[in-house]
Amino acid sequence: MRTALFAVSAVVAVLRLPAAVAADAAEDWGPYALEDGRRSGYTYAASETRAMQDDEFENSGYIWVEKGAELWDEADGSVGQACSDCHGDAPESMRGVGARYPVFAPEREKLINLEQRINQCRTERMGAEPWTWESEPLLAMTTYVRHQSQGMPVSPVIDGPAAPFFETGKAFYEKRRGQLDLACVHCHEMNAGNMLRAQRLSQGMSNGFPTYRLKWQTIGSLHRRIRGCNEDVRAETYAPGSDEYVNLELYLAWRARGLPVETPAVRN
Amino acid sequence: MDKPRVKVPKKVKAGEPFEVKALISHKMESGQRTDEATGQKIPRMIINTFTAKLDGEVVFSARFYPAVSANPYLAFWVVADKSGELEFTWVDDSGDSATAKKTIEVS
Incomplete structure (x- = not known):
């Protein structure tokens, strides 16, 4: 009897695996997958991670959304004004902003991303100190502003200036770098979906940033993530907010065009 | 400590279990990491106790250990027979605490 039971459970175990894989492949990803094959990192995440992102309460990224909402109304700097004094209600005034950044800033004659625009407002209009990169307030404000575009398609402007x-x-994306001599394309285009040790490689879409990363146990910027990639191929890293990374950010936004802004996404 | 987030249904039925969700932002420093700059151990600083009380009576409590990740999230079920106030308390190693209160209406 015991042998027979064991045999039955062994058959069940063998049968279960292919069925689960087939169900995953047939998944309807809705807005997270586009017809041309581009897919959000959401579709590469484990079901538990996706469930965590989908539940507004369980998604730890919302801690930063809430912190950002508080900072939005908080006066700071020598002018004594808060973001809300000029921009009113963020859900209205900031809707769509996060979907199109980074943008060309004529006064700087180069691109400017969301973090830099926030600090530009602080230093030039509020008379406040700029927030340092990856600091709690800068992450919170960036997350809060980009969250207002949640669900809107990523739509950067890449022509003109x-x-x-x-x-x-x-060019940065396609250039081999580091001791491993790898370019971004080698992992995120040629090997997306394959395993890199214990992790499934995604297409490297930027639509969920700032992202709550379980490995970091905190929310982090896109530039922090790119630095991690550069370190992984043992390449020289650039400073967060450097021209190299902001230009790359625009290219990444274009790669993710049409995918919904997910901020705050949850990834492993 | 930061302000916690708690989610409970506003109205519940007497004797029927309802789900409570509680999340707090905390770094949960395990005490096992080394500061690379100084070579010194970073001292442990975690939330060690969580308590949920309904009108002063403990309905759920938990002790946390260093393997619990940052920003700990708890979900548990509570049964209530009458309306009252749920009080949640988090205490960390420094003795610092955070409290949240929610009133539930039992019908």
């Missing part, structure tokens, strides 16, 4: 910066970002 932004064109040369887009080309530079694209």
Whole structure:
């Protein structure tokens, strides 16, 4: 009897695996997958991670959304004004902003991303100190502002004055670097979906940033993630907010065009 | 400590279990990491106790250990027979605490 039971459970175990894989492949990803094959990192995440992102309460990224909402109304700097004094209600005034950044800033004659725009407002209009990169308030405000575009398609402008910066970002993406001599394309285009040790490689879409990463146990910026990638191939890293990374950010936004802004996404 | 987030249904039925969700932002420093700059151990600083009380009576409590990740999230079920106030308390190694209160209406 015991042998017979064991045999039955062994058959069940063998049968279960292919069935689960087939169900995953047939999944309807809705807005997270586009017809041309581009897919959000959401579709590469484990079901538990996706469930965590989908539940507004369980998604730890919302801690930063809430912190950002508080900072939005908090006066700071020598002018004594808060973001809300100029921009009113963020859900209205900031809707769509996060979906199109980074943008060309004529006054700087280069691209500017969301973090830099927030600090530009602080230093030039509020008379406040800029927030340092990856600090709690800068992460909170960036997350809060980008969250207002949640569900909207990523839609950067890459022509006109932004064109040369887009080309530079694209070249960065395609250039081999580091001791491992790998370019972004080698993992995120040629091997997306394959395993890199214990992790499934995604297409490297930027639509969920700032992202709550379980490995970090905190929310983090896109530039922090890119630095991690550069370190992984044992390459020189650039400073967060450097021109190299902001140009790359525009190219990544273009790769993710049409995918919904997910901020705050949850990834492993 | 930061302000916690708690989710409970506003209205519940007497004797029927309902789900409570509780999340707090905390770094949960395990005490096992070394500061690379100084070579010194980073001292442990975690939330060690969580308590949920309904009108002063403990309905759920938990002790946390260093393997619990940052920003700990708890979900548990509670049964209530009458309306009252749920009080949640988190205490960390420094003795610092955070409290949240929610009133539930039992019908």
